[in-house]
Amino acid sequence: MKMTGAEIFLECLKREGVKHVFGYPGGVILNIFDLLYDDKDIQLILTRHEQGAVHAADGYARSTGKPGVVLVTSGPGATNTVTGIATASMDSIPLVVFSGQVPTMLIGNDAFQEADIVGISRPCTKYNFLAKDTKDLSRIIREAFHIATTGRPGPVLIDLPKDVTASKADFVWPEVKIRSYNPTYEGNKWMITQAAHMIAKSKKALIIAGGGVILSGGSKELKELAEFTEIPVTMTLMGLGSFPGTHRLSLGMPGMHGTYYANKAIQESDLLIAIGMRFDDRVTGKIDAFAPNAKIIHIDIDPTSIRKNVRVDVPIVGDVKRVLTVLNKVLKEDIKEQWTEVRRAWLKQIDIWKHERPMTYTYSDEVIKPQFVVEKIYELTKGDAIISTEVGQNQMWAAQFYKFDKPRMWLTSGGLGTMGYGFPAAIGAQIAHPNKLVIDIAGDGSIQMNIQELATAVINKLPVKVAILNNHYLGMVRQWQELFFNERYSYTHLEVIPDFVKVAEAYGAVGLRATKPSEVEPVLKEGFKIKKTVFMDFICDWKEKVFPMVPAGAPIDHMLFEEKSEKAEKKLKAVK
């Protein structure tokens, strides 16, 4: 049966199980929008900016594990998706982005609203396609979903010229066969056995778990490994939730704003087991001084992640869940260690570090400390909310003071660090989980980058909560200026900040404000109770900084702590 390209598009999406598409219309994509108008199975969520659509699809994907789908028009519609695509690409999030394109006959002519989005998005997609012929469309869409969701996941873009959506072709649904794309899932058995022996021999082993654990669904296997062998676990920013944050073996996050005990443990460790992480510079600090005493086992599905930044003794390419399943089996059946005995001294040392420098801040009952807000959110939600963040101090405080026990509850732009990510991502997550509490922990700078999505949240009756840690500054940048640029606050004071309560109200949402510590809990309680979109504006101590902090390029055990500024100065000099 002959179908138009637009009909083929819709049929393919249904076969891929797509229920929600995030998008924005325009001239060349109208054939598809017209069909969506009265389609019963697929709902289009109209955002107010294409960047918002991509972040929303990304939040949808992170919170469900299913690919997020985006539909936009050509030219500016397509170029507006780039930041969202790059954000997903850096964090390995599966997306399929459809962009309209001018008719094939006009491509290359600088036609109205033409942009070479295939060229522009090439370096930030896992793969991209220009569909030139309607008869290839279903194969391309099927391949796109396959590529986006398998191996190391990532965003895929399909450019759809207008005539391709209008012309007709027979519908086909061919099996995906891509001879040049064969991700490795099974780890090499010999390497895994090597790893098991090293684990048995090590005295001070440490697991660093990254986002790959979550992407592969390997949390259960990770927990089994850690508990069985009594190895403590530190989770990267992307790995939060891959291992229970409240577990006795959890050391929280390592790196630039990581815990004292995680960084200490890395530096003292004799064996690092890196799982689904890629040794980002925010984790390693000065690379030559990183984990000087440790042998390294590195498990990752992407061979390019291995030995990119650090030397590795046992590389294991494969899917985290499958590799850990085999590793656990080898450890249990072939190597019968007295694990508790082996680890006793090491765990005791870690306990000492935990007591030496716990993750804390100084509470005040005069001015709201941003950490206090995060702590209260954690307390009131009992750790059972989906938390997204913007970027900056808000993101780090959320990572430090909210404890994630389950995967896919934490949505943050790790690799790219995109301000404006959190609010649309929360909207996407709320669409996927209508009955869950979804909270964006935001900064007053970042929230203004996609604040227009208030309309999307209100129209779709989404009870998304936004907790703004309002410090009137681009706080994280201000922090660097205070510490490293002689307190010269060049263009980081925001001066004019809109009244967020009124902004929320103007869009038909609810706005609440707390200016004193005693108001924090009541505002949160009220905000969580209201079944509407709520902005909660917390006027915070603008001087507060994120600690501990490892200055960029320093070894990760050279940490700055919250101290009287004089002392901090001295310490800083010593580190530099």
Next chain:
Amino acid sequence: MRHTISLLVENRFGVLSRISGLFSGRGYNIESLSVGETIDPEISNMTIVTSGDDQIIEQITKQLNKLIDVIKVVDMTELDHVEREMVLIKVAPRQEDKAEVLRIAEIFRGRIVDSSQRTYTIEVTGDEKKIEALIELLRPMGIKEFVRTGKIAIAREGVKK
């Protein structure tokens, strides 16, 4: 160290820019690159000469392998292989040097593919050393311009290095 990397890639729209984009985006250098069809018209061969320490070369081959359109990556430097390059050199010698230019061309098994009153164009193939030696010999004779194809390489049969 320099490496000659041979690739089999899908002969598809945009594949060259995916490969060159990988090199420019990650700061690897390309000393030469040549592309051509293979026995299967759906597959192209690319020969890339690049340089870097072992870690960089390992990353380059892994990154190339990761590209969806790349079917096979072989670091020829690790194999016994044959490398060839072709050069076209246009020389404009003085009257008294003309005979010498022809003699040099002959020694290098070159062919004169074009000649005018003032110039000869010489075609020579060979490995890199030979081509460079030829250019050095002809330089004092007055090279107007030369064009090189970049290296191509093929593995030898049956022997392992």
